[in-house]
Amino acid sequence: MSVAVVTGSAGLIGSEAVRMLTSSGYLVVGFDNDLRSKFFGPEASTRPTLRRLSTDLGASYVHHDVDVRDREAVGAVFRRYGKDIAVIVHAAAQPGHAKWSMGDPIEEFEINATATLGLLEGARKWCPEAVFLFCSTSKVYGDRINGLPMRELATRWEIEAGHEYQNGVTETMSIDGSTHTSLGMSKVAADIMVQEYGLHHGLRTAAFRNCVIAGSAHAASKSHGMLGYIMQVAARRRPYTVLGYGGKQVRDVLHVSDLVRAFTAVIADPHPGAVYNIGGGRYSSCSVLEAIRLAEEISGHEVTLSFDEQTRVGDHIWWIGSNELFQRHYPDWAPEYDVKAMLQEIYDVNDGWRTQA
Template sequence: MNIALVTGSAGLIGSESVAFFADKFDLVVGIDNNMRQYFFGTDGNTEWNRNRIQEKYSNYVHRSADIRSVEELDVIFREYGADVKLIVHTAAQPSHDWAAREPFTDFSVNANGTLNLLEMTRQHCPEAVFIFTSTNKVYGDNPNYLPLVELENRWEIAEDHAYYANGIDEHLSLDHTKHSLFGASKVAADILVQEYGRYFGMKTGIFRGGCLTGPNHSGAQLHGFLSYLMKCAITGNQYTIFGYKGKQVRDNIHAHDLVNMFWHFYQAPRAGEVYNAGGGRFANVSMLEAIKFCEEISGNKMNYTYSDTNRIGDHIWYVSDLSKFKAHYPGWNWTYDIHATLVEIHDGIAERLRLA
């Protein structure tokens, strides 16, 4: 039997992984205990998404386990053993603002939880491919020291710095910078996954995501930029822009496109490889530009305010350079641009609000 195991299976990338791999594996085992609701309250509740995938995919099995508990994980890994061929680890505390509230919780979920999963994999299914969703926050504030110019609606890289024309690649330093506690815990996990590949020869891949998005995101104020923005556009709830004149830029990758990257890696895995994973030059947007898109798609005027105080560890301009991944896996490409993604997000949120 071939089994895919997905942590954070009721979240955005986890549920997309379940959907993507359901017809490629005999069984998909999901691990998710809805800690997102603990992190972000009602907006973060993923129970609706867990119910959706349980109803839709007959070969999906859900386990409400805590990745911080070796004992709980050991039960699952012992049950499925070497039949597990793929682990997609998406479970995380994903907000740098929230991490400062409970540093022990943040680190135990992001770093210790990742170590637990790596060790369970090494003990029970060492030949499995292990995919980790890292973050561009491992680079800390270093992107903010790139040569940037201010345009009418966005910040952009200076034209005379051709090296960054396609975005930020994997050679940007992780050192000598402020990360936020969230960024630090993800750095620890990122390096652990690399080391299990390089030291133990395991098939581990690290994907440093920019903004990960899609219609099944339980967006909240502290995490889930496009999803929460569109939710505010639909409901009329007030949205707050934090700093940088609303011109901060993010690249956004649709969950399907990211999971398709995982699939390509699974078919030709490497040991301890690191990839930046985002929308790149194909799909990026500033806050002001995103607000305009949301207004056009929803037909509503956004209710938003501006705060001069930017979030600690926030990036002014971040666009991922995916040249390395595309060189290794030339059969992969993006399929969702910003507008197509936002239309899907709008329709998904509108449907859930209608059914609520």
């Protein structure tokens, strides 16, 4: 039986990948030790998602409550399944920009970068034919985007009309000479490692530079999981503090199932060493203010807003990525969900929030 290894398997992207892979017939082996609850607090624990996976998937999902930095334990899994491992999805990380990032840059680097190197080495040694998918981030570009010409509109910032990135930032944007924060530093290092092992060690790697990924299974918290947190605040009638840019900062937003469909396309026909900006693009983007307005409309509750003009270090004023390269390689792929559909799904699935309001 073909085996898939998924790190961060109880997280938003990891758990969706686990479900896709088990339904495609793989035995899935997952690593997740709920470090998310350390990063973002107990409300961001991914244990409930893990329980649902175990209940729903039975013997087709084998969980290891192991830290991906533990090379001994991770190596034992690689040794055990060897060349039966056909897919690796690496989604375990400290993913958040604020709060934890910069708190302990060395530990953050070990989680995000050194552990990635360990997994790549494990793949090179034990299953060099496996497709290795890495969850990178648009944060690898640092805050370079903030230096591009922008216009302030009523509810969002917008790049100047006619700019080469008007339809989305391509992978040609430099990652040099900008503010990355320790999160960006560690993800750049990992992203480069994944390319290196694809281009020069022959592994079938791909790095996905995501912006905001959303879905109802996200253990959203104030510091990570923008759309889920905004919907939760509105549903529970909580106040919301907008951090910086008057709430007009823009993100493209991709539903996690759309991302995992992109994984499926790459598994079937990988381009080793490829790096893709992937997201909602022009089809699905919002500012914080626009997301709040939609969440109010869906929940029927007005959110009490306050504004903190202190922007987060390195925070993007605008990010819409281009899916052009990915769609050139995989012309059948396109995002299906838009922002409103994602918020509606998050609201519908988490109906317990309404009784807690």
